[in-house]
Amino acid sequence: MFRLSNNLVGILNFVTFLLSIPIVWAGVWLNHHGASECEKFLTKPVIILGVFLMVVSLAGLIGACCRVSLLLWVYLLAMFLLIVILFCFTIFAFVVTNKGVGEVVSGKGYKEYRLGDYSNWLQKRVNSTKNWNKIKSCLQDSKVCKSLIDDGSNTTADEFYLEHLSAIQSGCCKPSNDCNFTYVSPTNWTPTGNTPYNNSDCNQWSSDPTTLCFNCQSCKAGLLDNIKHDWKKVAIVNIIFLVFLIIVYSIGCCAFRNNREDNAWKGHP
Incomplete structure (x- = not known):
């Protein structure tokens, strides 16, 4: 049987x-x-x-x-x-x-992310230029910032600061809070002056929808938080x-x- x-x-x-x-x-x-x-x-x-x-x-x-x-x-x-x-x-x-956790910002509905807070192994993966170029291309293709761009014209600064952004949106679609840029729309921010920035991401920011903060350390950190x-x-x-x-x-x-x-x-x- x-x-x-x-x-x-x-x-x-x-x-x-x-x-x-x-x-x-x-x-x-x-x-x-x-x-x-x-x-x-x-x-x-x-x-x-x-x-x-x-x-x-x-x-x-x-x-x-x-x-x-x-x-x-x-x-x-x-x-x-x-x-x-x-x-x-x-x-x-x-x-x-x-390791790694989002940093709560006073008066903001979203968190901000620092690359140094995550494990060294993960940091090495995204710090590789070859790897990041591929990842950045995928993030741009996925239109992760598209909803912010589409709704941006009607969103006031106070409304935006209360938004619950995803880790990738917070890291890649807007400048860091350290930059103190002037808000125009969710993906359009104006530098306040030529003062040297303590955060290198401030120099990487661009309001160009194809650039934004995709070259920023915060974008890498946002991706790692998602991962x-x-x-x-x-x-x-x-x-x-x-x-x-x-x-x-x-x-x-x-x-x-x-x-x-x-x-x-x-x-x-």
């Missing part, structure tokens, strides 16, 4: 195989129809993930249902490596996102996924033991 663990492994991997098909298709579609380099940037990771899931699920499906111990062993090895990688990434994500919160959410999801993977891995080990016992039994007259 076919054993329960083999059935469970077979069903789980059949579902995974079906899920891998749209993932691969999405990667191929992005590669041919991506409107920008930012969209195409996701192509390779998505395709690799889809192909990996497809191959591993096929190995598990055939290994469990057809009693092929070698394929089931390959499946278990891949699962073990995936568990180790996810565990390491989860710990790493908590460590590198442990910090996203990575923490991903890390929590990873913990749940790890528990699921460990359960599946345990069931797979039972199926592998069943295969070996059945093969040993068949080897006897």
